[in-house]
Amino acid sequence: MRRLLLILACLTAFAGPAIAADPSEMLKDPALESRAQHLGKELRCLVCQSESIEDSNADLARDLRVIVRERIQSGESDDQVMQYVVDRYGDYVLLRPPFKASTLVLWVGPFALLLAGLAAAAAFYRRRTNAAPPPPPLSAEEKRRLEALLKDHPPS
């Protein structure tokens, strides 16, 4: 059993990420191909919407993979290729939304909410510790009563 698990663990260690691109689409130059795959992973497939074009089997994703590779091969920079796709499909095609005025709430919102929550919690706890000063020590009379009570009802 343990050996089986070990074999499985070894096998999964070698399993690369699944890629939809078939070998005929891939560029011969491995450096260019890895750039193409890197860009493809950042681009949304517009048919399936939550997959990247590199992972999708949709025809449109395939077309975009081919075009991304053509543009890379023709010597365009990564930014130029991305801009080509964004010019046609808008920011929506980027799986990682760009940081700009219209997406400020998206990027900053969660952190702002977290900070507001922390500030509120801090204020709440500070107020509570300030509001309740430690009680004064017991007087001699109170101590005697406490001892009497403990004698009658010993803590179990």
Added chain:
Amino acid sequence: MRRLLYLLPVAVFAVLALFFLRGLSLNPRDLPSVLIDRPVPEMALPPLPGRGPDTGLATADLKGRVSLVNIFGSWCIACVQEHPFLMRIKQSGAVPIHGIDWRDDPAEGAKWLKKNGDPYERVGADPAPGRAAIDFGVTGAPETFIVDKAGIIRYKHIGPVTREAWDKTLLPIIRELETK
């Protein structure tokens, strides 16, 4: 005043809930097109076989009149559903319709038009990888663009053109553009 402060999380939740509720009722396929109010992309698509020598679709063909550009393909099932209505638009003479035969074998596209009727004035072949369609920001077929007299894209309709969409949205836009 302190009491109101305790209501703040509830208010924040309500605002978020409203946003999410609206998000649920939106159709994720209705993407805003970035090409609206931009000129028709540069293209010079060859004609389909058997449709005549000068029936391909080029950028210059879309100037001078308001026109529709319809993305279709012989493989596209929703296009079959849309087709009879395009034929009726052609019969009514309301507006010229041009086609882009997207991701298709041009011979198959020509056969499909012969079988189902040909509502188009010009048809450009755009076989895979569908460069012209990608220049139009197409995400699926059918899609229909309204192009004004100056060759500027003014509206994009996603999915089959229905009687309702035509009467309520497309035709009023076309009429409006024709007066300009």
